[in-house]
Amino acid sequence: MSRTRRARAPLAALVTVTALGGLLAGCGIRSTSVPVDAGAAPSRVGCVLPGGEGKDAAKEPAVRVYLVCGSRVAPVERQVRMPEGRSSAERLPVARKLLEELKRQPGTSEEDAGFETALPPGLEITDGREGDPDEALRLSEPLDELPSFALAQIVCTFADTAAADADNAVTLGGPEGGADEDGDGERSGPPLQRFECGTALRTRPEAAETAGTKV
Structure with a gap:
């Protein structure tokens, strides 16, 4: 082998390794802060579904979860069939339908x-207990025991x-029927909290742990 050919071999190997590293980075194996145009790379980083997917095949109105x-x-x-209207009578049916969608594993x-x-998967929701405001809903698990991301969802x-x-x-x-905190023989439910989706x-779902305002 000539001296020129021997000199080219390491250089070719270096070029191959560099190109391979670039391909791996472009395929999303290691995320970077710099956008990479890699053709048909997964959309995991953008958290965006392909536009219009499923809308032509489904006749139900779109629901945002x-x-x-x-x-x-x-x-x-x-696309989910939901109760129509926004009256207080629809609050629990709508909440239950949306909760089922949230528990369903992504497609x-x-x-x-x-x-x-x-x-x-076993989380349920009911109307508020006696004495709760009309808009109150109660989950089958205490709020402070739910994952903060789940509460934000x-x-x-x-x-x-x-x-x-x-x-x-x-x-x-949380669920109705807590401890008898008042000593009057009645079991008190956990305090209600009012949340806004800001x-x-x-962007920081862990903030759900302190985002609620006691009612």
Whole structure:
């Protein structure tokens, strides 16, 4: 082998390794802060579904639900038959329907885009107990025992629906039947909290632990 050919071999190997590293980075194996145009790379980083997917095949209206994607919660649209109107009579049916959607595991396209759900599969919701405000809803698990991401999903999905109040805030509490705190023989439910789906809750779901205002 000539001296020139021997000199070219290491250089060719270096070029190959460098190109391979670039391909791996472009395919999303290691995220970077710099956008990379890699053609058909997964959309996990953007948390965005392909435009219009599923709308032509489904006849139901689109419902917006919030799922976990990376370090935030982000909306996706699903076609779901929902109760019509926004009266107080529709609050619980709407809340139950939305909760079922949140507990449902993401579909293939949602999963490929990086979406997941933090809701416990056995979580249920009911009307408020006697003495609660009309807009109150109670979950089957205490709020402080729910994952903060799950609480953020619920609040942002319920906001701007019949499950929320006139100001699009959501009033939630834990299960009815806590300890007899007053000593009067009646079991008190955990305190209610009022939540709003603001930017902080969407981008930093861990803020849900302190975002509620006691009612």
